[in-house]
Every structure is written in C-alpha cells, then in structure tokens.
Amino acid sequence: MLAPLVLLIEAVLLVFNVIDLNDAVLLELAMEFVFALVALVMATAARVQYRKLRRSGMARGDAFFAALTVVLPSPVVAVLRHEIGVLGALWRWARRRPDVRPGGTAVQYGQEVRTFVAVSIFLSALEIAVAELLIPWQWLRIVLCVIGIYGAVWLLGFLAATRTRPHVVGPDHLTLRFAYLARIDVPLAAVTRAHTVTHGQYTKTVHIDDGVAALAVMGTTTVAVRLSGPTTVRVNGEDVAAIREVRCTCDEAAALIALLPRRTG
Structure with missing residues (x-):
C-alpha cells in the first residue's frame, strides 16, 4: 500500500536532484525488502494464530478469518468474511449442507x-x-x-x-447467527430458561446494553434466553462479560425453547 507513495517521493527527489538514479534504485530495493520482511512476519503471526484457534476446536473458516485480524483491520476482515461467505453459502445451499456441527440441532430464522x-x-x-x-x-x-x-x-x-447458517443448539453451546453478519455463542450450562417476548426498535444487528446481548433481525427480537448470572458470552469472536440475558429471533420460537434447558436460578 505504501509502495506507490515511496515511488512518488523518489521521483520528486530525482527531479530536484536530491538523489541520483543509483541511490533511488538502492532505496527502492531497501524499501521492498522491508515491506517483504514485514509481510512475512505478519503472515507468520497469522498462521500461528490460525493453528492455535484450530487446536482450540474452532472451525476452519472461523479460524481463518479470526487469524486475518492479525494482519488486517477488523472492519476489513468483517467485510471480506461476509462477501466470501454469502457466495460460499450458495454452494452449501445447492448441496443442502447447512453449517451445523455434529451433535447440534438447527433452528431456522x-x-x-x-x-x-x-x-x-x-x-x-x-x-x-x-x-x-x-x-x-x-x-x-x-x-x-x-x-x-x-x-x-x-x-x-x-x-x-x-x-x-441457522441457530444451533449444541451439546455445550447455543450459537445464534445472522448470516455472516453476526454470531453470539452462549454456554448452555448458563441457560436457565427461555420464553417468547418481542423487543423492537434496535438500530444495530448486535446490541449490548445493561447485561443484555440482542441479535436483532429487521430491528426485532422475539425470544429471550435468561442466564443464571453474569455470564461471559462470545460476540463475533470476542468475549463480552456480565451478560444476563440473550435475545434473538427465530421462525419457530417454540422449537428453540423446547431444545434449551430449564433450570431454577
């Protein structure tokens, strides 16, 4: 990204005879070496992060994009993930292979x-x-x-x-998703109960406020999942602490509620 700027600066220095052509070539080679070295270091760091995430059990795609945040700004990675994801989803859809890990039950939204x-x-x-x-x-x-x-x-x-990419009730986690735009992972052991209730007027897909994490579709949620106490949940790959309630929407609220545990607490 900086190479064109370096070339422009070198051209200006050449025009005003600040440096000669030989010095300009040497400077360009030195800068290219530095850029290549930085790129190698960043790529190595991303690879190390990818392997670490894979060992922790994260899926290949999720680990790949999470590792990219080492070398690219998070907003750029989010855009890339969504653009690539929606095109890849066509292939999954044609093959009728939803992104549901073994042992999980899908709930559509x-x-x-x-x-x-x-x-x-x-x-x-x-x-x-x-x-x-x-x-x-x-x-x-x-x-x-x-x-x-x-x-x-x-x-x-x-x-x-x-x-x-439906919601998934797995052996250990409740995973709530909205295409490739957002994802919330909730430890199933923390869930005490769930019920239908409509909340609206959300201005963001993921809204976190006062112990509530809401994953809204068209600005609305229809199901509330109560947790046993302040719980750490993962929102788009990052830990968010002190969450007491998670809200989402789904096509059949009763199906989701029936799959979730109901405990006193």
Missing part, C-alpha cells in the same frame, strides 16, 4: 427478511432490463448489467446464508 430479499432480487433484474432498453451507451449498459447481476447474486447468497 430469517422469515422477516425473505420477502424483502425476494423483492430486491426482482428489482435488480428489472433494473437490468430497463437499462438495456433505455441507455444508449453500450459500455454503460455493460457496467450496469455487471453491477446488477452481482447485486442479485449477492442477495441470493445472503438469503442462502440465512438458511445454511
């Missing part, structure tokens, strides 16, 4: 977004047709067509991700 996504896909196709009919410049029609097709595929992939 996302009925709130399916109509919206379906309408958006239809509108993308309509926009492509309108552009072909009304825009006289071929190059612009091609650009808009490519953008429209990618948008439709992305939306279809997002829909596939909501189907192939």
Whole structure:
C-alpha cells in the first residue's frame, strides 16, 4: 500500500536532484525488502494464530478469518468474511449442507427478511432490463448489467446464508447467527430458561446494553434466553462479560425453547 507513495517521493527527489538514479534504485530495493520482511512476519503471526484457534476446536473458516485480524483491520476482515461467505453459502445451499456441527440441532430464522430479499432480487433484474432498453451507451449498459447481476447474486447468497447458517443448539453451546453478519455463542450450562417476548426498535444487528446481548433481525427480537448470572458470552469472536440475558429471533420460537434447558436460578 505504501509502495506507490515511496515511488512518488523518489521521483520528486530525482527531479530536484536530491538523489541520483543509483541511490533511488538502492532505496527502492531497501524499501521492498522491508515491506517483504514485514509481510512475512505478519503472515507468520497469522498462521500461528490460525493453528492455535484450530487446536482450540474452532472451525476452519472461523479460524481463518479470526487469524486475518492479525494482519488486517477488523472492519476489513468483517467485510471480506461476509462477501466470501454469502457466495460460499450458495454452494452449501445447492448441496443442502447447512453449517451445523455434529451433535447440534438447527433452528431456522430469517422469515422477516425473505420477502424483502425476494423483492430486491426482482428489482435488480428489472433494473437490468430497463437499462438495456433505455441507455444508449453500450459500455454503460455493460457496467450496469455487471453491477446488477452481482447485486442479485449477492442477495441470493445472503438469503442462502440465512438458511445454511441457522441457530444451533449444541451439546455445550447455543450459537445464534445472522448470516455472516453476526454470531453470539452462549454456554448452555448458563441457560436457565427461555420464553417468547418481542423487543423492537434496535438500530444495530448486535446490541449490548445493561447485561443484555440482542441479535436483532429487521430491528426485532422475539425470544429471550435468561442466564443464571453474569455470564461471559462470545460476540463475533470476542468475549463480552456480565451478560444476563440473550435475545434473538427465530421462525419457530417454540422449537428453540423446547431444545434449551430449564433450570431454577
């Protein structure tokens, strides 16, 4: 990323005779060596982190993107994860292989977004047709067509991700997900009970406040899971302490509630 800036600085120094061509070449080689060394160190650190996460039992995909945060900013990794994930979800959907580990039971969610996504896909196709009919410049029609097709595929992939990445009640954890946008892992031993209750007007997909971690779909949650006390849960791969209640939404709330333990506490 810094190479173009280095070249520009060298060009300015050459123009004003601050350095000669030989010095410029040597400086460029030195900078390239430094960049290569830094890249090697960062790649090694990412690889070490990946192996550590894999040994802890984390899935390959989750470990890969978690390790990427060693070399890239978290927001960039989140975007990459989602872009790659929604495209990969199409492959899982076609093969009917949801991302559910052995021993886990899937609980579907996302009925709130399916109509919206379906309408958006239809509108993308309509926009492509309108552009072909009304825009006289071929190059612009091609650009808009490519953008429209990618948008439709992305939306279809997002829909596939909501189907192939369901909530999962496993032997040890309750995993709540919304496609590749968010994930909350709750230790099952801390769950005391769950009930249906609607909370709305969330402005973020994951909202954490006053001991409550909410994973909202379309700004709403429909199920509340009570915990035995202040509990540490994992939110998007990071530990969040002192959580007493977790909220989510699912297509069949009764199915999720029936799978969760009910204890006094």
